[in-house]
Amino acid sequence: MLAAGVLVGPALATTPSARSGAHHRRTPGHRSRPRDGRAGGVSEYGCPVLPESDPLNREVARAPVSPLSSRYIASIGSGAHLHADFGAEREYGIPYTVVGRRQPKVPIRFTEYGEESNRGPYPVPARAPIEGAGRMGSGDKHVLVVQEGTCRLYEMWNASRAGRGWLAGSGAVFNLRGSALRPEGWTSADAAGLPIFPLLARYPELAGTGRINHALRVTVPETQRAYIHPATHFASASSDPNLPPMGLRLRLKASYSLAGFTGQSRVILEALKRYGLIVADNGSPWFITGAPNAGWNDANLQQLGRVPGSAFEALESGALHR
Secondary structure, eight states, rough: OOOOOOOOSSSGOOOHHHTTOOOOOOOOEEEEESTSSOOOEEEEETTSSOTTTTTGGGOOTTTTTTTHHHHHHHHOOSBBBBBOOOEEEEESSSOEEEETTTTOOOOOEEESGGGSSSSSOOOOOOOOOTTSTTTTTTTOEEEEEETTTTTEEEEEEEEEEETTTEEEEEEEEEEOOOOOOOTOOOOOOSTTOOOOOOGOOOOOHHHSSSSSSSOOOEEESOOOBOTTTOOOOOOOOOOTTOOOOOEEEEEEEEOOOOOOOOOOHHHHHHHHHHHHEEEEEESSTEEBBBEEEEEEHHHHHGGGOOOOOOEEEEBOOOOOOO
């Protein structure tokens, strides 16, 4: 199961999900709460995007480097380059939709990982956007729903419409006000058992604060049969200790010069020095996930392709769970 990204739009009138007819209500949108005069916890649509103390929002600029860092980086691809797996086109990235507290819930039938999924019903609109755009979607076909008022996040993988409800390979529900992990060994809508939405590069956050205050989701070609919290699931049969585990934190080296990087790319790279990346799925090397948004500058995001894997280091992220 490949992981996906999440899409959050800026003003509701211009979000991809709004253009596709998803059910939106006009909301205050994004704001950032200062913390010690530096970064701040993020709040969108009247909800925190996880607590400021959550591991996904934790700064790692001073975290120790793993003794296996060079091996992990080599296995991911030290000569491969960073890639923004999102952009201005709504087909490029993972879309999400925002619904109100009164959004009707519909039945969800799980087709693959039902025993590791949160049971329905979910408040998913009939016209919620599916990853890949179009009625059927493509790729991992993620569907993400943020519910205002309840501050619940509903995520599905391999989703499609079925009658008055939906079919999905798996599904997960997260409380955006809390930091509870999924049960040990459980997947989510992402291979690592993590929430997708909080780890996306989201244009409204960047546009509203001029920075990104959380880790970003990344895919790697192959992982080992292990995970590190806050991940709760592995997606591999390999016992090779040189392969990264799910949940591994990666950081852009402080010594890597950002001279010559501008605009949105520079903001993303600054975030990778402070918050880093977190391994969430098997896929192409160094692909960062984000939400499609017309505000992204695709030409500027191409600057990220100049950053090699060798510019990163793996961090001591916690105990391995097998």
